[in-house]
Amino acid sequence: MTIDHKGPASRVGEDIHVDLAGRMTYGDYLQLDTLLAAQRPLSDKHDEHLFIIIHQVQELWLNLVAHELEAAMACIRRDELPPAFKSLARVGRIQEQLIRAWDVLSTMTPADYLEFRGELGQASGFQSFQYRLVEFRLGAKDARMLLPHRHKPDIHARLEKALREPSLYDEALILLKRRGYPVPQEVVSRDFSEPHRFSEAVRDIWLSIYRTTNEHFDLYELAEELVDLEDWFQQWRFRHLKTVERIIGLKRGTGGSAGVGYLKTALDRSFFPELWDVRTML
Numbered sequence: 001m002t003i004d005h006k007g008p009a010s011r012v013g014e015d016i017h018v019d020l021a022g023r024m025t026y027g028d029y030l031q032l033d034t035l036l037a038a039q040r041p042l043s044d045k046h047d048e049h050l051f052i053i054i055h056q057v058q059e060l061w062l063n064l065v066a067h068e069l070e071a072a073m074a075c076i077r078r079d080e081l082p083p084a085f086k087s088l089a090r091v092g093r094i095q096e097q098l099i100r101a102w103d104v105l106s107t108m109t110p111a112d113y114l115e116f117r118g119e120l121g122q123a124s125g126f127q128s129f130q131y132r133l134v135e136f137r138l139g140a141k142d143a144r145m146l147l148p149h150r151h152k153p154d155i156h157a158r159l160e161k162a163l164r165e166p167s168l169y170d171e172a173l174i175l176l177k178r179r180g181y182p183v184p185q186e187v188v189s190r191d192f193s194e195p196h197r198f199s200e201a202v203r204d205i206w207l208s209i210y211r212t213t214n215e216h217f218d219l220y221e222l223a224e225e226l227v228d229l230e231d232w233f234q235q236w237r238f239r240h241l242k243t244v245e246r247i248i249g250l251k252r253g254t255g256g257s258a259g260v261g262y263l264k265t266a267l268d269r270s271f272f273p274e275l276w277d278v279r280t281m282l
């Protein structure tokens, strides 16, 4: 018996809708008029279009990352780990896209960029509120990062809320406590607007989970998904740094920082320090 995979043919104008006046269309649903009117270069230089689109694409992905992290955190709070893993896996796939995007931007040379860099004024990715939202959700809490958003009360309020709430890692540690692990009280009820500090007691709990993975497979899986996430986040930071270095060298950033020197400092910051230390202790 042969199986016909083709199925019945469809014809434009017969089955496929072409009479769309007054109906919901692809462009209406996605608001493409708005989306595609948002690329407004300030110069007539060819590469500014690329520069704008790369940033906009990354902001769209960051929007979805924030959405998925919130979903994962809500699932962990409800002790529902499988759907949390689904969201975290999706975040990982998005991070792969974000990392690959640097390859496209790397086709812009220093000379191409210098042609329109002056148009940016003080604008810088440093002011990306969605990036900060994601960092706060992952645990990189730093109240100073609210300062560039004081002139936008709605964004400031959103960021401040995320600063004060438990991060994804805090939720994971609160889950460990609920499951009866000896997580110190000061780790799970603290001022969440401060970053989590390395705790040997927490490291030892993860160590016991890694030593007997079959007994706590879901927690082991959670730990490994978190490590994936941090690993990819650091790869993004590294690719950003190298792209910046190849395009502007050691010049200062438009946001006012030392540039590459500033970006390097972020590579030493860890969201989930105990999960990295476990590797040495095993």
Ligand code: HEM
Binding pocket: 054, 055, 058, 059, 105, 113, 124, 125, 126, 127, 128, 131, 240, 243, 244, 247, 248, 252, 253, 254, 255, 256, 257, 258, 259, 260, 262, 263, 266
């Ligand atoms: C020609 C391309 C780029 C250059 C030269 C560049 C340069 C810089 C520099 C120098 C900084 C440090 C802050 C400052 O003083 O401005 C920075 C920060 C940042 N940039 Fe870029 N950038 C580029 C592309 C991008 C793209 C495509 C994104 C994607 C959204 C991005 C997102 C960020 C973020 C989120 C920060 C803050 C990092 C942190 O605070 O740890 N950048 N960038």
